[in-house]
Amino acid sequence: MKYLLSFSFIFIFSTLIYAHETNEAFFKIVQKENSIEIRAEFPWTMRNALISFNPSLENSTDKKDFEKTFIQYLKANLILKDKNGKTLKYQTYQELKNDGHSHKNNYLIIYKGSDLFEITNTIMFNIYDNQVNYNTITINSKQVIFKTEKGIINFVLKRNENTKYWYLSILLLPFIYFTYQYRNRKTKTQ
Numbered sequence: 001m002k003y004l005l006s007f008s009f010i011f012i013f014s015t016l017i018y019a020h021e022t023n024e025a026f027f028k029i030v031q032k033e034n035s036i037e038i039r040a041e042f043p044w045t046m047r048n049a050l051i052s053f054n055p056s057l058e059n060s061t062d063k064k065d066f067e068k069t070f071i072q073y074l075k076a077n078l079i080l081k082d083k084n085g086k087t088l089k090y091q092t093y094q095e096l097k098n099d100g101h102s103h104k105n106n107y108l109i110i111y112k113g114s115d116l117f118e119i120t121n122t123i124m125f126n127i128y129d130n131q132v133n134y135n136t137i138t139i140n141s142k143q144v145i146f147k148t149e150k151g152i153i154n155f156v157l158k159r160n161e162n163t164k165y166w167y168l169s170i171l172l173l174p175f176i177y178f179t180y181q182y183r184n185r186k187t188k189t190q
Helices: 002-016 046-053 055-059 063-077 166-189
Strands: 024-031 035-043 078-082 089-096 104-112 116-121 132-139 142-149 154-156
Touching: 024 116, 046 055, 046 063, 055 063, 063 078, 063 089, 116 132, 116 142, 142 154
Parallel strands: 024 132
Antiparallel strands: 024 035, 035 104, 078 116, 089 104, 116 154, 132 142
């Protein structure tokens, strides 16, 4: 009984202290009317990515230095474009409350613009060759899931465009008329 109790205790607490993979980040991207909201979940190793991006942070104790570098890092590694190829402008970020996990950080990142078409997400690629970013995009209640990793750094959203073929009917009428006239000429000459 003693061993069973010890095993149960170790099993229960080992699941509580399990850390997320240090080379995985999660992004929930939602297109609003005039903005793109991204809820990002970074592992604690994001700090290492920022230091690698800006080595002067190694000796910095000022939180503002990290915040400035974080913004520059986002602008360089999380690039959103509209259907015309225009880069959407980074607007702001906000740190969100953790849900009890101290080994990760949650942020709300906002870009200004709409008509999201292409996403390039190379966050933390500068420290891990096997980095994987999981992206869930929601536009008009439609959801697309994709991941970025080395070799696949961006994603282009496919537009579900219903092409209107009504204009073809305008072209079809003259075609029918000329075909009818041509056939009538042939029958009259025979």
